[in-house]
Amino acid sequence: MGNCSFDQKTLHAQLLELLREFRRFGMTETGGVTRLAASDEEKEARDHLCVWLKNHGFTVLIDPIGNIFGVLDFGLRDNCRAFYCGSHLDSQPEGGHFDGVLGVVCACISSLFLKAKIERGELEPAYRYFVVACWTGEEGARFQPSLIGSSVFTGRLALDKAWDLQDSNQIQLKQALIESGYLGTDKPPPPEHYLELHIEQGSFLERSGNEIGLIEACWGAEKIRLSVTGKADHTGPTPMEERRDALLAASLLVVEIKRIYTASEDVLHTSIGRMTLHPNSPNTVVDNAELWIEFRSTSSAALLFAIRKLETRLLAIADQTGCTLGITNRETRNVTKFDAVALDLAAQALDETKTPYQRLETIAGHDAICLQDICPSTLLFAPSKDGITHSPFEFTSDEDVCAAFDGMTIALSAIVTRTGNAI
Amino acid sequence: MGNCSFDQKTLHAQLLELLREFRRFGMTETGGVTRLAASDEEKEARDHLCVWLKNHGFTVLIDPIGNIFGVLDFGLRDNCRAFYCGSHLDSQPEGGHFDGVLGVVCACISSLFLKAKIERGELEPAYRYFVVACWTGEEGARFQPSLIGSSVFTGRLALDKAWDLQDSNQIQLKQALIESGYLGTDKPPPPEHYLELHIEQGSFLERSGNEIGLIEACWGAEKIRLSVTGKADHTGPTPMEERRDALLAASLLVVEIKRIYTASEDVLHTSIGRMTLHPNSPNTVVDNAELWIEFRSTSSAALLFAIRKLETRLLAIADQTGCTLGITNRETRNVTKFDAVALDLAAQALDETKTPYQRLETIAGHDAICLQDICPSTLLFAPSKDGITHSPFEFTSDEDVCAAFDGMTIALSAIVTRTGNAI
Helix, strand or coil, X not given: CHHHCCCHHHHHHHHHHHHHHHHCCCECCCCCECCCCCCHHHHHHHHHHHHHHHHCCCXXXXXXXXXXXXXXXXXXXXXXXXXEEEEECCCCCCECCCCCHHHHHHHHHHHHHHHHHHHCCCCCCCCCEEEEEEECCCCCCCCCCCCHHHHHHCCCXXXXXXXXXXXXXXXXXXXXXXXXXXXXXXXXXXXXXXXXXXXXXXXXXXXXXXXXXXXXXXXXXXXXXXXXXXXXXECCCCCHHHCCCHHHXXXXXXXXXXXXXXXXXCCCEXXXXXXXXXXXXXXXXXXXXXXXXXXXXXXXXXXXXXXXXXXXXXXXXXXXXXXXXXXXXXXXXXXEECCHHHHHHXXXXXXXXXXXXXXXXXXXXXXXXXXXXXXXXXXXXXXXXXXXXXXXXXXXXXXXXXXXXXHHHHHHHHHHHHCXXXX | CHHHCCCHHHHHHHHHHHHHHHHCCCECCCCCECCCCCCHHHHHHHHXXXXXXXXXXXXXXXXXXXXXXXXXXXXXXXXXXXXXXXXXXXXCCCXXXXXXXXXXXXXXXXXXXXXXXXXXXXXXXXXXXEEEEEECCCCCCCCCCCCHHHHHHCCCCCHHHHHHCECCCCCEHHHHHHHHCCCCCCCCCCEEEEEEEEECCCCHHHXXXXXXXXXXXXXXXXXXXXXXXCCCCECCCCCHHHCCCHHHHHHHHHHHHHHHHHHCCCXXXXXXXXXXXXXXXXXXXXXXXXXXXEEEECCHHHHHHHHHHHHHHHHHHHHHHXXXXXXXXXXXXXXXXXXXXHHHHHHHHHHHCCCCEEEEEECCCXXXXXXXXXXXXXXXXXXXXXXXXXXXXXXXXXXXXXXXXXXXXXXXXXXXHHXXXXX
């Protein structure tokens, strides 16, 4: 496929081998992976990455939020520009082996591709440094919110606030980073461009048969934390009309939120992935429920519609159940457009090499969204079987992995030579 | 108040003193009590009871499930009949100082009342033995189910199964009993009648101003464990129509179960006190929900109606959500009628002494329900302020405690002389 003809087999073998090596860190009985942010399992994976980077001539830096940066000096041009490429190594509980890892592994192996091309005089990058980035706590599983490492790095989230985040066992992220040996003080060269390959977590590519997706934009999101307060009572004798059942109120809300999806004229995804109950004892009426609600859309108007509808329903459910319902946290993620110049360069290169690709949007958040705040960024998608993700059944075949990697190196070659001060 | 005129003050003082003595075992900072079954705190309370019993001429027996029996030989009649009177010493976490303890203390002090009456020739019991019973694990808090000791004693629950029950730290009940020194081998004389005084855990008596309640029946219950299986997916990109959201299905079920209450023509209490979710991560569609459902009613037909409705709704919700819903465990507690002969004797004696009482039903389970399986049993209620229970705020005033004790001794005198072989 086009200009990747040199030693492609060796690169593919290295790629698949490195991808396989990461599978063992946090592998579960069901064949999935539980590699939560700053856990022992993630530490093993991070250590493995650092060893690989050092063995391949990278300088490894760790910043105060635990982001890992492998810095490779191309040494070719009289500038200090850094091109970043990466993703994350943390996973959901019982998640899959491709989400995040594929991007880190492809960043590593693409450095070998670039080095070989440069040595042969076939490519002249516009950047001095190639930085493999591994971002902390992308998943939002152990610590909320998601995208912690890239948010701190790009200034969306204050370091102090991030350090203070607690997991469900009240362990602070700072403490977890110290214990895993990934609380650093390094400051890498600032990024001038960021590129990330991620699995699609949807099935557009699989259905179209295209090898790679160029992501034009990311949907906006409203992430809402909501608290429901009722009253603890014996589930037996307490008269039904005197109960203030926080689980009933929370359940009415879950059903209403699905109705908001149905009622929206614009595209809108709604979900509640997490809910905790107190005291959660079979013989006691639930007196507190905490809900994690998400609305996602390409349309800011649809997100506003959802929030307004939610607020109205809160009052109605409070009336109906005698419970108190209140939003305790709201995080807005605006619709993000990725750098159009790089997208066009990538599209042109893929056209020229007759690589089957398509332009897509992303609904899921990715570290590239944060990076787009501070530098032109590019997000690419690899196919993902049936779109299943955050699950042991998440899967991309070796063939699809290699084809996506090839597409990525084509896009990367174009962007790395024709952006930055080369333009 | 009628025939309790002898030395009533001394008995009341002993009653209130003994009740106060038990408060210290497991007292918490909030003023409540955490005295879980077979814990160190409950061991202290049990030891205290055993000392009291021995000091008052009782023979103390411990059976294989840790039930304590203080056996007093009246020695008056040529029979081996045993009259049992008791309750339990374990509590809920952060529970109150009256639930259970009041019945044990009143059983102890009523033995002094009976002894004095017998010695004065004012009362001739139809039973040779008076047995103070303290049942193991009534609350179902540390070990589930509830009513463990009385269920094993009456044959509802096999000893082996009860021994194998585990608390949330995987400690077996048998091991906990061994460690607390309450795994015995004794076999007390079989009960021919059982009487238990318990706080109402409701507010009928408080509202009516009556001193004691005669319980005619215990509501039946269906305790159902239900599992909902959906599919884990990313809450962002997964198209809404492809999601199989176990939380949505569980929430529809919670709402439907409340509707079953509304639709029932008979009295029916419905509740879901406990629900667990998996993986319960903000960015992943819930793939499993486990629900603990209760239906309670005086009417078997209403319980059957509820179960049928539930089954129908399971199918509809499965259709609507693409999830699988299934009952994984069902425990039926039949409507229990307490012995009518003893009830009428008690009512007549209370009428004669002009003691204000009322007939009631119980919704909460009590050890007396198990005992009614094997012998005529009587359950009496004392008033309980605002009906608050399973809480540090559970409260019955000294005045109400003494009045209920007096009512109990009136009922007890009638039953102990005019049932058994005396009839």
